[in-house]
Amino acid sequence: MRLVAYLRCIGAKFLKPAQMELEMEEELGSHIECRADDLERSGLDRAEAERRARVEFGGRQRFKEEAREALGGNFAENLARDVRLSIRVLRKSPGFTLIAVFTLALSIGANSIVFALLNSFILRPSNIPNSESLYGIQHGRGHWMGSSYPDYLDLRDRNRSFDGLAAFSIAQAGFDTGESAVSVWCQESSGNFFDALRLQPYVGRFFHASDERGPNSAPFVVLSYSFWRNHFAGDRGVVGRVVRLNKHPFTIIGVSPPEFHGILLFGDFEIATPLVNQEQIEGQNNLNSRGIESVFMTIGHLKPGVTPAQAVSDLNSIGAYLRQNYPKEQAPADFSLGRPSLYGEYFGGPVRAFLTALMLLAGLILLAACANLGSLFTARATDRSREIALRLAMGAGRSRILRALLTEAILIALMGGAAGLFGSMALLQALNAWQPVPRYPQFHIPVYVDSRVYVVALALALLSGLLFGIVPAKQVLATDPYQVVKSGARETGRRRFPIRELLLAVQIAICAVLVTSSMVAVRGLLRSLHSDFGFEPANAMLMDTNLEMAGYRGDAVVAMQKRVLDGVGKIPGVQSAGLIDWLPLEGAHSNSSAIFREDTADLRTSNAAAWPAVYRVSPGYFDAARTTLLSGRAFTWHDDKDAPRVAVINNQFARKLFGSVTKAIGRHYKMPDGARVEVVGVVQDGKYASLTEDPQPAMFFPILQAPSSAASVVVRSHRDPMQLAAAMRSVLRSLDSGLPSYVESWRQELELPLFPSRMATIALGVLGMMGAMLSITGIFGMAAYSVGRRLRELGIRLALGAQRSEILQAALGRSIKLLAFGSAAGLVLGIFASRVLAFIVYQATPRDPFVLTGVVVAMALLGVLATWIPAQRALRLDPVTLLREE
Amino acid sequence: MPGEAQLLPGTLDLLILKAVSLGPLHGYGVLLRIGQISGQALLIEQGALYPALFRVVRQGLLKASWGISDNNRRAKFYELTAAGRKRLQDETEGWNRLAAAMGSALAAQAEEI
Numbered sequence: 001m002r003l004v005a006y007l008r009c010i011g012a013k014f015l016k017p018a019q020m021e022l023e024m025e026e027e028l029g030s031h032i033e034c035r036a037d038d039l040e041r042s043g044l045d046r047a048e049a050e051r052r053a054r055v056e057f058g059g060r061q062r063f064k065e066e067a068r069e070a071l072g073g074n075f076a077e078n079l080a081r082d083v084r085l086s087i088r089v090l091r092k093s094p095g096f097t098l099i100a101v102f103t104l105a106l107s108i109g110a111n112s113i114v115f116a117l118l119n120s121f122i123l124r125p126s127n128i129p130n131s132e133s134l135y136g137i138q139h140g141r142g143h144w145m146g147s148s149y150p151d152y153l154d155l156r157d158r159n160r161s162f163d164g165l166a167a168f169s170i171a172q173a174g175f176d177t178g179e180s181a182v183s184v185w186c187q188e189s190s191g192n193f194f195d196a197l198r199l200q201p202y203v204g205r206f207f208h209a210s211d212e213r214g215p216n217s218a219p220f221v222v223l224s225y226s227f228w229r230n231h232f233a234g235d236r237g238v239v240g241r242v243v244r245l246n247k248h249p250f251t252i253i254g255v256s257p258p259e260f261h262g263i264l265l266f267g268d269f270e271i272a273t274p275l276v277n278q279e280q281i282e283g284q285n286n287l288n289s290r291g292i293e294s295v296f297m298t299i300g301h302l303k304p305g306v307t308p309a310q311a312v313s314d315l316n317s318i319g320a321y322l323r324q325n326y327p328k329e330q331a332p333a334d335f336s337l338g339r340p341s342l343y344g345e346y347f348g349g350p351v352r353a354f355l356t357a358l359m360l361l362a363g364l365i366l367l368a369a370c371a372n373l374g375s376l377f378t379a380r381a382t383d384r385s386r387e388i389a390l391r392l393a394m395g396a397g398r399s400r401i402l403r404a405l406l407t408e409a410i411l412i413a414l415m416g417g418a419a420g421l422f423g424s425m426a427l428l429q430a431l432n433a434w435q436p437v438p439r440y441p442q443f444h445i446p447v448y449v450d451s452r453v454y455v456v457a458l459a460l461a462l463l464s465g466l467l468f469g470i471v472p473a474k475q476v477l478a479t480d481p482y483q484v485v486k487s488g489a490r491e492t493g494r495r496r497f498p499i500r501e502l503l504l505a506v507q508i509a510i511c512a513v514l515v516t517s518s519m520v521a522v523r524g525l526l527r528s529l530h531s532d533f534g535f536e537p538a539n540a541m542l543m544d545t546n547l548e549m550a551g552y553r554g555d556a557v558v559a560m561q562k563r564v565l566d567g568v569g570k571i572p573g574v575q576s577a578g579l580i581d582w583l584p585l586e587g588a589h590s591n592s593s594a595i596f597r598e599d600t601a602d603l604r605t606s607n608a609a610a611w612p613a614v615y616r617v618s619p620g621y622f623d624a625a626r627t628t629l630l631s632g633r634a635f636t637w638h639d640d641k642d643a644p645r646v647a648v649i650n651n652q653f654a655r656k657l658f659g660s661v662t663k664a665i666g667r668h669y670k671m672p673d674g675a676r677v678e679v680v681g682v683v684q685d686g687k688y689a690s691l692t693e694d695p696q697p698a699m700f701f702p703i704l705q706a707p708s709s710a711a712s713v714v715v716r717s718h719r720d721p722m723q724l725a726a727a728m729r730s731v732l733r734s735l736d737s738g739l740p741s742y743v744e745s746w747r748q749e750l751e752l753p754l755f756p757s758r759m760a761t762i763a764l765g766v767l768g769m770m771g772a773m774l775s776i777t778g779i780f781g782m783a784a785y786s787v788g789r790r791l792r793e794l795g796i797r798l799a800l801g802a803q804r805s806e807i808l809q810a811a812l813g814r815s816i817k818l819l820a821f822g823s824a825a826g827l828v829l830g831i832f833a834s835r836v837l838a839f840i841v842y843q844a845t846p847r848d849p850f851v852l853t854g855v856v857v858a859m860a861l862l863g864v865l866a867t868w869i870p871a872q873r874a875l876r877l878d879p880v881t882l883l884r885e886e
Numbered sequence: 887m888p889g890e891a892q893l894l895p896g897t898l899d900l901l902i903l904k905a906v907s908l909g910p911l912h913g914y915g916v917l918l919r920i921g922q923i924s925g926q927a928l929l930i931e932q933g934a935l936y937p938a939l940f941r942v943v944r945q946g947l948l949k950a951s952w953g954i955s956d957n958n959r960r961a962k963f964y965e966l967t968a969a970g971r972k973r974l975q976d977e978t979e980g981w982n983r984l985a986a987a988m989g990s991a992l993a994a995q996a997e998e999i
Binding site: 026028034035058064066 | 912913914915931932933934936937939940955957959960961962
């Protein structure tokens with residue numbers, strides 16, 4: 001019954017607020033009129049009676065307000081009042097507010113950055129239409145996506161699961177509009193590429209499968225939107241224009257839509273040409289060789305109704321067909337599907353694992369911040385217990401007081417969330433614009449901030465506000481106003497584990513996890529920077545040239561390369577110079593080939609003795625790269641076509657095939673085409689495909705026997721890099737002014753392979769610092785609070801003759817114990833967490849005495865730093881003043 | 887006014903219930919009735935009546951409806967609900983017990999202990 005009446009009241013107020021207001025106004029008006037009637041009857045004139053009636057009634061607005069409140073259910077009004085009150089209260093303690101907002105801004109900022117990354121890389125669909133059904137085909141245990149062109153054709157024509165299967169490869173090409181050649185990234189695409197991806201041209205047309213009529217039959221270029229804007233100023237008349245790619249004429253036929261940046265997330269594509277024109281772009285036609293990987297990636301949309309599992313079994317049956325029909329080649333097996341934007345599982349797997357781990361750590365940071373703020377709020381509630389008790393005594397409901405405290409917490413959380421989001425937006429924008437590798441401006445980290453990021457930041461802010469706002473609730477609910485007002489803010493009956501201390505221990509453990517993982521990562525990075533690559537990047541300049549781009553063919557290539565080496569070698573101060581086709585660690589270009597023992601007759605790939613990486617180098621390369629020759633000799637200019645085929649192999653290769661380094665010299669092995677190769681030298685092992693790989697076999701051929709038009713000239717010199725680079729450029733210009741080249745130091749070149757571990761280290765380092773900061777403030781707060789609360793007790797002890805050390809023990813013992821306990825727990829957890837890191841950061845191992853002692857020392861330092869001021873305060877106690885004051 | 891007494895907190899609600907129990911009244915009428923039945927000893931600030939009235943309505947002890955007053959003015963009339971009648975009875979008994987106890991306590995003489 002009462003409930004019904006209550007609901008009716010609230011309902012009326014809520015649904016018909018205007019009518020309520022009118023009725024109230026009319027009722028009060030009627031009251032005053034009635035009173036005026038009575039007064040008029042007692043002899044006053046009407047005007048005077050009405051005036052008197054109004055005066056007698058009193059403060060009309062105030063009563064109306066009280067009446068409104070009596071009706072209840074003023075959610076919005078109460079909220080507004082709570083907010084006003086909270087702002088007033090927070091303004092009174094700006095230090096507290098600032099610290100709280102700052103702490104939250106940092107942790108929510110970190111969370112929204114990590115989430116934005118996770119969102120852009122993993123969660124967010126790509127800009128390609130219907131991307132939910134778009135898959136890349138990966139194979140083998142390593143989830144590699146590359147394949148040979150004939151294998152691709154079989155996959156394309158024999159599968160029944162894909163609605164068009166496209167392929168592409170990436171190559172650098174000299175793009176010449178008639179003024180000067182620029183080096184561009186060319187996406188060599190299958191003819192059906194744009195149709196299979198369901199893209200429509202922005203200007204002009206795309207090439208189609210029908211344009212492919214054999215090698216070099218489709219000299220067409222499609223420009224990306226941004227390339228078109230940057231190089232042709234968005235001129236629509238560009239369609240039909242003939243440009244030169246590596247000196248071959250190509251016709252611009254269209255521009256791709258602005259939202260399409262290419263398949264891969266990290267590198268925007270610039271131009272696209274048909275893959276059938278591979279020979280013109282790369283200088284060699286491998287479209288008919290099943291043994292050579294011409295295709296970087298194969299992608300397609302699944303047909304409607306086909307599940308990924310069905311597609312995989314379809315692909316595997318094609319794999320079985322390939323193995324049966326081409327037993328000599330290594331046919332792809334163990335197919336699976338992966339999201340194309342991060343090159344499937346090959347690259348996407350580690351990225352996902354790392355970002356998930358980072359998100360977890362960022363979540364821990366936020367949790368630590370909440371624990372921190374929760375204990376701050378509890379301490380504040382204790383300090384304010386007199387005020388709270390007073391309000392309780394004046395008749396405020398406990399729910400009302402709790403609501404006010406919670407409003408304060410949420411207000412702080414929202415402010416912190418807004419500040420954090422704002423800061424992270426700025427950082428993300430910078431990250432988006434950042435070109436970490438100056439040589440490849442197309443390589444960048446595309447971060448899209450969409451509504452999901454805002455929603456997550458807001459939700460995190462509200463959640464953390466509730467979380468740390470609720471911590472003091474129990475204390476407020478247990479407040480006995482009578483006791484507090486009588487005896488001041490003093491807790492009676494301490495529990496064994498007050499919630500504050502538990503929170504602090506958890507927080508310290510979390511911070512120790514962060515400190516541990518960041519130390520592991522930093523240590524791993526340092527090690528990978530100073531590990532033995534198999535060459536010495538310091539004091540080496542590189543000059544990248546691709547003679548194919550300048551139109552060199554056949555013997556002219558090697559002749560020109562020899563001239564370049566001679567010219568560069570004559571620069572004063574140059575100790576040695578040599579060239580290699582593709583630098584080790586240069587990424588996707590690492591070639592490998594099957595090799596066979598000399599006595600193997602059946603040269604099918606399943607009989608291969610090893611799969612060493614293949615490099616083609618000039619005489620002088622090992623010297624210039626500082627690759628140590630362990631045994632035998634290096635190449636000379638006499639290792640040419642007329643001489644017997646020779647190779648220099650690495651230590652790993654020698655031991656694998658011949659048992660030892662010394663036994664290898666003078667021995668032979670066979671290439672897949674049956675050619676016998678003599679081993680003339682053995683060099684040290686190095687890193688070839690990635691920094692984290694185990695020792696791999698590798699072999700080096702002389703360029704005179706195995707020519708390559710792509711080449712990086714390595715120049716070793718102690719001269720100033722800028723001067724040297726200028727000298728190298730002028731040498732090249734004097735030999736051929738039209739040859740595009742890129743000069744940089746070997747250290748700069750290594751930035752790309754080192755990029756993932758560097759990013760991981762920065763991210764973890766930042767999180768570790770934040771963790772450390774949070775634990776400092778947390779321990780400081782706890783220690784300061786416990787010293788402050790026990791000042792009188794400590795004073796009495798001092799007066800009774802306690803030693804300083806005993807005082808310190810009493811004041812800070814608990815904080816130190818918590819620190820030790822939390823750190824130990826965090827260290828153990830951190831060691832487990834670091835296993836995830838080992839996937840990304842080279843040689844990241846927590847079983848490292850340096851890391852272990854580092855963490856212990858760091859946490860101890862944090863403890864000293866945080867307890868320093870409270871300890872000083874405890875030591876400087878003057879019992880006399882203290883006791884007098886009380 | 888010699889007979890004027892201080893109103894104890896919480897007693898206004900009880901007075902309103904009592905006043906209305908004697909017959910439906912509008913706000914001003916409640917004031918007049920309280921003055922009348924208390925022999926003009928309990929005077930209430932006129933505006934302060936309304937928050938109390940609304941509170942009692944919200945508790946479901948009174949119900950309100952619009953009507954015409956004696957001097958032909960539109961006014962809101964309050965009457966007791968069943969819950970209000972019960973509450974009035976309970977509170978009256980409680981008050982009487984308290985008053986009796988207070989009376990006998992204050993009347994105590996030294997020799998009676």
